[in-house]
Amino acid sequence: MKALRLTLESFRFAWQALKANLLRTILSLLGVTVGIFAIIAVFTIVDSLEKNIRDSMSFVGDKVIYVQKWPWAFGGDYPWWKYFNRPVPTVREFREIQRTLNPASHNGVAIFAATGGNTLKAGSNSVSDCAIQGISFDYRRVSDVPVAEGRYFTQQEMNAARNVAIVGYDIAHNLFPNGSAVGQVFKAKGQRYTIIGVMQKEGKKLLDTPSNDTNCYIPFTSFTKIFQLSTNGMGGAQPTIAIKGRDDDPGLLNLEAEIQGNMRVIRGLKPREDDSFALNRPELLANAITQLFSVIGIAGWVIGGFAMLVGGFGIANIMFVSVKERTNIIGIQKSLGAKNYFVLFQFLFEAVFLCLLGGGAGILLVFLITLLPQDALPLFLSAGNISLGLTVSVVIGVLAGIIPAVLASNLDPVIAIRAQ
Structure with missing residues (x-):
């Protein structure tokens, strides 16, 4: 019950702070929105592309071994010209x-x-x-x-x-x-x-x-x-x-x-x-596709990672400014009996909430793109990618807000009240 009350109080403080500085909030959201959009968009395209390629090759079947003259992949020391004699x-x-x-x-x-x-x-x-x-x-x-x-x-x-x-x-x-x-x-x-x-x-x-x-x-x-x-x-x-x-x-x-x-x-x-004779298996093609898209997935993380890095620094900067602006309020809260963890949780929750708003906006943009008619490559946003986007948003919020939140929670109430 206490944890729920603490969460609701932190949510109220965070929401009031975000509404009081709406323009600053929107600008802060852009970095996270672009970062999450880049990551989820890349993974959505990769997943859709992989699914379409696998569907295009569904004619080879699954868990099937084909007895043929020619192998699907040449390798080893067997001379290629000997295949003609098979x-x-x-x-x-x-x-x-x-x-x-x-x-x-x-x-x-x-x-x-x-x-x-x-x-x-x-x-x-x-x-x-x-x-x-x-x-x-x-x-x-x-x-x-x-x-x-x-x-x-x-x-x-x-x-x-x-x-x-x-x-x-x-x-x-x-x-x-x-x-x-x-x-x-x-x-x-x-x-x-x-x-x-x-x-x-x-x-x-x-x-x-x-x-x-x-x-x-x-x-x-x-x-x-x-x-x-x-x-x-x-x-x-x-x-x-x-x-x-x-x-x-x-x-x-x-x-x-x-x-x-x-x-x-x-x-x-x-x-x-x-x-x-050659014993050919679709798993060879499936493994090649998996390896290809794992490389593309890494590239997606790198591209989105840089965008998230910029967004994370933006959130951290806003949180430092927010602590500075509310130093007097922090002093009043602590003088009235607020514990350090309450102040820490309040600012940390604000950073996470801000990142979740930005991440949700980025995911929404990707979802809107998937609604556009696509004949060659139908796109779909999976539940896994949505969860990934929200999880990354929470992690970025915690990393960007932890230092400002710790500084705010360790302020001396007497000095904080005197701050202008």
């Missing part, structure tokens, strides 16, 4: 991995291949530059297929190589603008396909990565009827085998070792021979 994954290898992998070590095995630049037609309507991707039944286990209307493939459709398709939002609405696309028929590569599902609209991505809006999924068995699969990676569609890992396998180390061993056995590699 064979691409085959349907036989996919079936062998399905058969030999321990079912308890993974959540699904899929094979897929894609070709771009295709034109789909329905009556007088057509859509160009579309990607046609052949997928196996378990593809939805390794990658997201967000069907908004209709359904996913059945195992019977996959086995029978039926001409059915799941199309992206743009394909559906350009081919069939006047109604639902589900159940409609379009042509691709001379073949007629029936649409069984339409995916959710993704919209424009920050990076030029594959979008489901112009993507067309068909059964892998149907895909092989209209496209030739590559055997050496130099021509035709290159199949990729994808294996979804389990959450209880940290880093997917056990799954990776099992896949590597099975692939070496399937390809008949001798113990001294190098792997003739």
Whole structure:
């Protein structure tokens, strides 16, 4: 109860002091406002940019290992020209991995291949530059297929190589603008396909990565009827085998070792021979993105730190002036029985309150910016960044106000009352 009363009294004194010197208060707020605005704006942009980049790369999936000919990153002592001699994954290898992998070590095995630049037609309507991707039944286990209307493939459709398709939002609405696309028929590569599902609209991505809006999924068995699969990676569609890992396998180390061993056995590699395949993981890209944005975050702290330093000095200067102006009042308070901690808390609270006002104004400015329509980079202000801004404001207030508050609390009441 005493602490609450002390807080309310300190708040009243601080508010009266701030109102009595409104212009000085506003000028003092500017330094903190600019500092918090700089820090939170940088972190908001970094978080938004990172989220958009990760969303743009969501097509690679999470906790997935891809068996491919080419690695996503070259390294080590393996000569780069030897990669040309590697064979691409085959349907036989996919079936062998399905058969030999321990079912308890993974959540699904899929094979897929894609070709771009295709034109789909329905009556007088057509859509160009579309990607046609052949997928196996378990593809939805390794990658997201967000069907908004209709359904996913059945195992019977996959086995029978039926001409059915799941199309992206743009394909559906350009081919069939006047109604639902589900159940409609379009042509691709001379073949007629029936649409069984339409995916959710993704919209424009920050990076030029594959979008489901112009993507067309068909059964892998149907895909092989209209496209030739590559055997050496130099021509035709290159199949990729994808294996979804389990959450209880940290880093997917056990799954990776099992896949590597099975692939070496399937390809008949001798113990001294190098792997003739690459095991690619999205974590490599995620780690690179994290490292990049950690550097940008440090730059944000440096930029905002200088602004906060200026704001902190401004608050400290104002607090010294405030102590000087209210020395007589301090003497009266102490002569009436006010304790040193009451005077200290009063000025310290005033400094923190001032910084919180400035920090709140800076956060409000960032929030207003996030409300502006942004097509390329939608911005969002997270609760974490709001908490960070308020916490930094409190810390700056304590650091800027502690010395003036200590000086005020240690004033001799007799000398303070005589001060003019």
